[in-house]
Amino acid sequence: xxxxxxxxxxxxxxxxxxxxxxxxxxxxxxxxxxxxxxxxxxxxxxxxxxxxxxxxxxxxxxxxxxxxxxxxxxxxxxxxxxxxxxxxxxxxxxxxxxxxxxxxxxxxxxxxxxxxxxxxxxxxxxxxxxxxxxxxxxxxxxxxxxxxxxxxxxxxxxxxxxxxxxxxxxxxxxxxxxxxxxxxxxxxxxx
Numbered sequence: 001x002x003x004x005x006x007x008x009x010x011x012x013x014x015x016x017x018x019x020x021x022x023x024x025x026x027x028x029x030x031x032x033x034x035x036x037x038x039x040x041x042x043x044x045x046x047x048x049x050x051x052x053x054x055x056x057x058x059x060x061x062x063x064x065x066x067x068x069x070x071x072x073x074x075x076x077x078x079x080x081x082x083x084x085x086x087x088x089x090x091x092x093x094x095x096x097x098x099x100x101x102x103x104x105x106x107x108x109x110x111x112x113x114x115x116x117x118x119x120x121x122x123x124x125x126x127x128x129x130x131x132x133x134x135x136x137x138x139x140x141x142x143x144x145x146x147x148x149x150x151x152x153x154x155x156x157x158x159x160x161x162x163x164x165x166x167x168x169x170x171x172x173x174x175x176x177x178x179x180x181x182x183x184x185x186x187x188x189x190x191x
Contacts, residue, residue, distance in 0.1 A: 010121065010122055010123055010124030010125075011122045011123075011124075012122060012123045012124055012138065012146055012149060013146065014146050014147065014148065014149050015145065015146070015147075016145065016146060017144050017145060017146070018038060018048075018138065018140045018144055018145065018146040019038075019119070019122035019123060020037065020038045020039070021036075021037060021038055021112075021114075021118075021119045021122070022035055022036070022037045023035065023036060023083070023112040023113055023114055023119060024088045024112065024113045024115075025081075025088065025110040025111065025112045025113070026088055026091045026092055026095060026107075026110045026111050026112075027110040029092055029095065032088040032089065032092060034110075036081065036110065036112055038140070038144060039144075041079060041081075041140065041142075041144075042142065042143075042144060043142050044077050044078060044079055044142055045076070045077055045078035045079070045139065045140065045141060045142060045167060045170075045171070046078065046079055046080075046081060046138075046139070046140040047066075047073060047078055047079070047080045047081070047137065047138075047139055047163060047167065048081050048083065048123075048137070048138045048139075048140060049066070049080070049081075049082055049083065049135070049136065049137045049138070049158070050082075050083045050084065050114075050120060050123065050125045050133040050134070050135065050136040050137075051063065051082060051083075051084050051133065051135060052084065052132045052133055052134070052135070052154050053084055053085070053086060053132055054084060054086045054090045054091060054093075054094040055090075055094055055097075055102065057102070058154070058155065058156070058157045059084075059157075060094075060099070060102055060103065060104050061157050062135075062157035062158050062160075063082055063104050063107065064099060064104055064106075064107075065157075065160045066080055066082075066109070066160055066163075067104070067106065067107050067108045067109065069160050069164070070108040070109055071108075072164060073164070073167070076164070076167055076168060076171065077142075077171075078167055079109065080109040081109060081110060081111075081112055082109065082110075082111045082112065083111070083112045083113075083114050083119060083120070083133070084111070084113075084114065084132075084133060085113075085114050085115060085117050085120060085126075085131060085132055085133060086113060086115075087113050087115055088111075088113045091111040091113060094111075095107050095111070114133070117131065120133040120136075123136055123138060123149075124136070124151065125151055132154075134151055134152065134153060134154060135151070135152050135153070135154060135156070135157070135158060136149070136150070136151040137149070137150050137151075137158055137163060139163075139166060139167055139170060141170070147170050148166055148170060164182075165180070165181065165182065168182040169182075172186050174186030174187065175187035175188075175189065
């Protein structure tokens, strides 16, 4: 397994306002001039995830898994935004590549280009010596507060089931025990 050292002294802190960002995205696949900012997600939950690079091996498995279940996020008042250090032109080429050829055709949410690497730095996922991001997943609430952060190495893809479970747990506003599942009761303090 490869060792990677990211910048852990980042601006992203759970319980604090999420670091702001503005990046070009694939929302307009023709012109690629569409920008997105954190403020665009005010009033809804945001699942913001970082991945190393386009056209790699693990990345398309998790991105297509999130895309295939995108409606479940929307039904919970959330949106999804994927980020890598690749250009929007690389993103577009990857989105236009069929899935059977390691592409992510049919993607239901935009990919953002962190070409300056500043957003990856701010969220503590940038591997400076390689210029790529670790896998980082952040859940930001409708008020722009970072509620959840998980960062791990590049070799393992993330679980859509776990992301949805954590999102729903956060949305209860209650105390959710280990292995809590949607629909189960939350804990009552002192009870």
